Amino acid sequence: MSYQTEFRHFKYFLALAEDLHFRKASERLFISQPGLSRQIKQMEEALGVNLFERHNRKVKLTKAGEYMQRELINNFQRLADIISHAKLLNDGVDGNLKLGYVGSAMQRVIPDLLLKFKEEHKNVLFDINEMDNNKQITALLKQEIDVGFVRMERVPRGLNILPLFEDTFSLVLPADHKVDESTFIGLSQFKDEPFILFDSSYSQSYYEKVMQIFDDAGFAPIISHNTVNASSIFRLIENNFGVSIVPTSLKLGFDMKIKFIELDKIPQRTTLKLVWNSVNTNPLLENFLNIAEEVNF
Amino acid sequence: MSYQTEFRHFKYFLALAEDLHFRKASERLFISQPGLSRQIKQMEEALGVNLFERHNRKVKLTKAGEYMQRELINNFQRLADIISHAKLLNDGVDGNLKLGYVGSAMQRVIPDLLLKFKEEHKNVLFDINEMDNNKQITALLKQEIDVGFVRMERVPRGLNILPLFEDTFSLVLPADHKVDESTFIGLSQFKDEPFILFDSSYSQSYYEKVMQIFDDAGFAPIISHNTVNASSIFRLIENNFGVSIVPTSLKLGFDMKIKFIELDKIPQRTTLKLVWNSVNTNPLLENFLNIAEEVNF
DNA sequence: CAGTTTGATAACTCATAGTTATGAATCCCT
DNA sequence: AGGGATTCATAACTATGAGTTATCAAACTG
Numbered sequence A, B: 001m002s003y004q005t006e007f008r009h010f011k012y013f014l015a016l017a018e019d020l021h022f023r024k025a026s027e028r029l030f031i032s033q034p035g036l037s038r039q040i041k042q043m044e045e046a047l048g049v050n051l052f053e054r055h056n057r058k059v060k061l062t063k064a065g066e067y068m069q070r071e072l073i074n075n076f077q078r079l080a081d082i083i084s085h086a087k088l089l090n091d092g093v094d095g096n097l098k099l100g101y102v103g104s105a106m107q108r109v110i111p112d113l114l115l116k117f118k119e120e121h122k123n124v125l126f127d128i129n130e131m132d133n134n135k136q137i138t139a140l141l142k143q144e145i146d147v148g149f150v151r152m153e154r155v156p157r158g159l160n161i162l163p164l165f166e167d168t169f170s171l172v173l174p175a176d177h178k179v180d181e182s183t184f185i186g187l188s189q190f191k192d193e194p195f196i197l198f199d200s201s202y203s204q205s206y207y208e209k210v211m212q213i214f215d216d217a218g219f220a221p222i223i224s225h226n227t228v229n230a231s232s233i234f235r236l237i238e239n240n241f242g243v244s245i246v247p248t249s250l251k252l253g254f255d256m257k258i259k260f261i262e263l264d265k266i267p268q269r270t271t272l273k274l275v276w277n278s279v280n281t282n283p284l285l286e287n288f289l290n291i292a293e294e295v296n297f
Numbered sequence C: 001c002a003g004t005t006t007g008a009t010a011a012c013t014c015a016t017a018g019t020t021a022t023g024a025a026t027c028c029c030t
Numbered sequence D: 001a002g003g004g005a006t007t008c009a010t011a012a013c014t015a016t017g018a019g020t021t022a023t024c025a026a027a028c029t030g
Helices: A009-019 A023-027 A033-047 A064-091 A109-120 A133-141 A204-216 A230-238 A283-294 B007-019 B020-029 B033-047 B063-090 B109-120 B133-141 B203-215 B228-237 B283-294
Strands: A052-055 A058-061 A096-101 A124-131 A148-149 A158-169 A170-176 A194-196 A222-227 A246-247 A258-261 A269-278 B053-054 B058-061 B097-099 B123-132 B147-150 B159-167 B171-176 B194-198 B223-229 B242-248 B258-263 B270-277
Touching: A009 A023, A009 A033, A023 A033, A023 B194, A033 B063, A058 A064, A064 A246, A064 B063, A096 A283, A096 B053, A109 A283, A109 B109, A133 A148, A133 A158, A133 A269, A158 A283, A170 A230, A194 A204, A194 A230, A194 A246, A230 A246, A230 A258, A230 A269, A246 B194, A269 A283, B007 B020, B007 B033, B007 B063, B020 B033, B058 B063, B063 B097, B097 B283, B109 B123, B109 B283, B123 B283, B133 B147, B133 B159, B133 B270, B171 B228, B194 B203, B194 B228, B194 B242, B223 B228, B228 B242, B270 B283
Parallel strands: A096 A124, A096 A148, A194 A222, B097 B123, B097 B147, B194 B223
Antiparallel strands: A052 A058, A148 A269, A158 A269, A170 A246, A170 A258, B053 B058, B147 B270, B159 B270, B171 B242, B171 B258
């Protein structure tokens, strides 16, 4: 082997692949044009791959070159992440972990998980933000958060998913509503009452699942309000604006004048799921996932 | 910025991180010990990360160093994959794609998918091998195959999953069996007949799902044979060794003296899923997944 | 305490990245 | 057509810094 590809080569390659113009690219790299020419040539020889077609006075990427460009950008981004995480470790921060979650995850799952995690990792900084399902997905793709807690069936490619906790649905009524556990027969008792539900923007698949419940019960609900968080739903119920159907675990942690009737006879369940980006290199992610897999809810 | 990290630095770092001994590592790299010392020092300065603790005459990795080592090995492996794929593209091979599949995928899904794929990618070499669910998972993790077609609920971390086609189950009987579509009432009619089933090693979750069917029907089956492929199950049924329950799509493509009764009344379904490794850089994988997502079975 | 082994420092040399100068080919105007 | 401009490639030169040898200080070993 004669020459050896170095970082420099890849850097130059990416610049030229963008400009497709030796002189311009060389100026942007603060080197001379012949210098760039030679380095690119060297790189092509060393890898044994023709990256550019030089016909006439036009430069274009070959198929292999296009592929390289796409993948290298990707790869270098990861490398940059690795280095910046290493820097954090170096500076004594054991690291930080950014979480997004849908409100209903805060009642049961998240507290348990964080407690368990803190046991093993004292100096970890957490960044915890409530955000709806779709916001989390976008944030995960942009790597603005490391993990999300969502209620949805499928996620875009590139994201991984781990089911955490399966929950039944519950009917939520004002505390003084005439129907209670003993007099509850079926949902159709409520076909004339207004419902307050999570907005379909919260999660399309969650919304469809709830609609399926009504469908199975044989009526279309009167929807009086759409909202995006549990406490406002509960507040509205408390004040007799209507009733609702929500994940059962929301029962915990609210002190309001409302009552829950668990719909454990219907087949629908909602599963809280952990989602993360497969290219995330945060060193704590691996640990977090291990703990999440161990814990049984 | 003074110095710039180059490939060389990472190569040296990995060598030293293994040996934890400057002289030994330097010999292995065919450079002198002071040369190595200086390059490592430069790298630490350039990155702003202390990679090694040098106390007494012992060298050990810092936390950041350990993390770096782990991640860099990973990252370089990917880079090597990228280059080798680029080489393939360069040599005119549009690429090759290695598939694993469970037998029951060959009847419907795979032929359609491959046909569609071939339309857009003429010069692609396929490597198609029947293998059971678990073999596929191992092969995917080792990147011995690019995509797998499996019937299982969950896969290890690092693998991604895409549901393709939901299938009902069917009861399979010898062609001359006294029960047929019109006289079939329920599974319990078969509680005294021997069943031939896929072995549980085929896929634990698939096995459990089938057992659930028997559970719902209120009896435990007499299992006369376990086997791992469809044609041997059918051959046994043909010769009156028993009956079976299999995915309905296996109906196609076999010419045997057997008959199918679709169990579309029971809730159980089996979903054929596509699985791939999230770090796979095969340039065709992306295309293949796009086509798989478009096609509706 | 002599002998050995460790990594670091200093001064040198030599390979090669990057330079300037130039050339060949193509385009683009009158 | 033909002069001028623009493209990338080639050749010869320069100088940066990777890798060298020589040496040191510190810590283990017996």
